[in-house]
Amino acid sequence: MKEFVDGLIANGSFAGMPVEMVYALMMLLFGAIVVFGFALPLVTLTVWVERRVWARMQSRVGPNRVGPQGILQALADGIKNILKEDIIPDAADRRLFAIAPFFVVWGFVATFAVVPFSSHLVIADLNVGLLYITAVTALSVVGVLMAGWASNNKWSLLGGIRSAAQIISYEIPAGLALIPVILLTGTLSMQKIIQAQSWEPWNWFVFHSPFTFIAAQVFFISALAESNRTPFDIPEAESELVAGFATEYSGMRFALFFLAEWGALYVIGAIMTTLFFGGWQIPPVTDNVALQQGLQFGIFFLKSYFWVFVAMWIRATLPRVRVDQLMSLCWKYFVPIGFLNMIGTAVWMVVWPQQRSPARYLMFFLGVVIVVQFFRRVRFHLRRARPEMYYSPAI
Amino acid sequence: MTPAEVYQKVKERFGEAIESFNEKALDPYIVVKSDAVVEVCRFLKEDPALVFDCLSNMSGVDLLKEGKLQVVSHLYSYPHRHAFVVKVDVPRENPTMPSLEGVWKAANWQEREIYDLVGVIFTDHSDLRRILMPEDWVGHPLRKDFVEPEEYHGISTRRESLLK
């Protein structure tokens, strides 16, 4: 982005304005384009995908009336929520109640400033990009706590506190799981991390060593816990706390909480892809810059969305973990594993100083074996399934 | 053991506390004096030949014509697989009876329900308050002379017939 803007300044498009102001203006503009043109439609898409995927996993159909195959369902829900009455309980703290959803959304939207969609399409390639993301996603804690407290409702407070404890606790394993990658590349910048990998799968960081392999899984699980997804969705456990911290919310404010949750899923997918799965790297098939950027954008999107799909898959399958079991999982298991990964990666780097050791081929082979075994199990179950029991619509 | 044998054992032990024994009824029962009922029940529960460890049911019956309330307890024994019935008659003007909660914990909620609906007051009960009706309800609904109140908290209980 910076080069693009520098080019525009050199062309004289912004005669007379101080350079910093141009930068700020262009960042705001690009940020707006990304948020309103990409992030929000993406969330809408994710809502539809989640509902259809979840329904198909439960042998039912999901929304398929509103628009072709139900695509406009999220739009319909959004319009409905905007039209609803904005109820603020009498005894609630009005100001905190009103701005709490925005903190949560802020925590998710602000991460898009550093997400690298392709080699040129990134709003700001900060050299502390990873740290920035970790810091900004923690803003949602503030929002959740505010929502829980301001509702003046004991159940909301319980949900808010549980959620805050959960997010803060799982920041640590998530951060620790990022450290092996930081050690390997020596930088926090997202673009440089991607450039340190290449398009071949055995050069992805996830297959670099067993420690990064485990770190990828730990990061994914901790990130799921941070964004309050099942199996860690105690704060919004429908059967226990109604809607947890969001009990007293209705209309668009309620929708904003869940918008943030689905959007955060995409951010998790994006970070997983960037750090462990090669980011936007594509094989060198073309020299046309526009086509190249398009392909990179596409592959990044597909890889991130795969992780979103896995998160939905987990949500449809697993039950909920109790809050003390969640805490013990974090502190007694993930934190020690995180430290072991960190030390292990450091030792690995000393033992094999060159970046790419032969072990990555072995790890890649292991990954391929796992995927093949998965598909074999799927084939086994499909053969045993009785088609008359499962509803098969067109999609 | 047949109910007649159970009655023999209890009669030997308690004598005049057992007022009567009806063998011809579909479920043979004994009628026990209310001040002795706790010991009788404890004996029924703990005697190794009887072992009535399960209080299967406890109901209150309002016998308006005879001027008394009756508490009927159906007992069952899991080890020996036999059943028995113990009845206690309680006068209407002073409907108190000792609580069987010390013998079977199941009596706790059953007695609360009998207190709530029929009006028998159980002494030594740990927590005798209304269980099904609201706390401020007046009257005992399952009594035969219960008259429904005209209103409750300002809401009228009478409604015109919709058929007119």
Added chain:
Amino acid sequence: MSMAGYEVEVQRDGGLETEEMTLSMGPQHPSTHGVLRFIVKADGEVMRSAIPDIGYLHGSIEKISEKVGYHGFMPYTDRVDYVSAMQCNQGWGMVCEKIAGIEVPRRGEFCRVIACELGRIASHLLSVGTMAQDIGGMTPFVHALREREKINNLLEELCGARLTFNYMRVGGVAWDLPAGYSEKVLAFLDQFEPLVDEYNDLISYNKIYVERLANVGVISQAEAINYNLVGPNLRGSGLKYDVRKDEPYSIYGELDFDVPVGTGEVGTLGDCFDRYMVRIREMHESCKMVRQCLVMMPTGPVLAKVARKLKPPVGEAYIRVEGSRGDMGWYVVSDGSEFPYRTKIRTGSFAAMGIVDKISRGLMIADLIALIASLDVVAPEVDR
């Protein structure tokens, strides 16, 4: 800004000031299986006590029976436990038959048993599904309801209703099995029995599920008997007792089935998981029973000749029927007229609510949900 209007108890606990919260769980709540309310005193996440507050669904059915008569009360019995209404119908039918000395024709008994066992499978499916949903897995709930819909279709074909059947009458059942019914039921059973094992694969031994349920809400056998827990709750604590097997009524004495008992396989004997597994295994046993009934069915009438205005002799009767939630005790006092003098229904859920306060000391709020789900409490049984 403070939380206005809530009572707090400030305790000084070795220098650390803690406050005990009083929460009201219910009466409107997505998980408490109906309109139930618990007043929970919690110290953070751990509960000090959870006192049930019932009566929200009290419909004074017992007093209504004194106005509608023996025959007229049959539809009301569906509402006592609307999840498995057939067994309630049978209970009322049996107690009227006992007190009036009516004998049900053999074919009628078989129809009753088929209906009751299908109803038992449907009820256990709902119980298991809602338990899974309360723990957090939404998918098994949908699968269980899908199977329950098939049973509802079968029962709708039998008697016209899907939830409150009113299928039985004093002296038998209202209608005979329709033509071709036996093939449909067998087709359903053939397709359903492997699914129970699939259910086990999906959720029963899932590690998270086991962790949530094992060693939670342990009820020892002595406690269970003392508090008059019945049915799967009692069998989950290890006592092998089933009214159908040990005090056989109707034609259950001629059927060959087993009584599953909790074994403490993943935790302590008598925890939530045991009660859950007893229900899963009972579904298999019910399938066996239905198959045997379909084979053994004789021909003949299904309803005995009973007077329009049934006037049983003066007396009283008490019977126990094995409902899905345990044995229900039905007690009727007759004064010789066509209206019962007093009816009392003692249900399994009423006793189960009585034990919640004792067991819930020291549990967490999430465990309370698991405990209530495992005790399989439905609100109308508690309040009638």
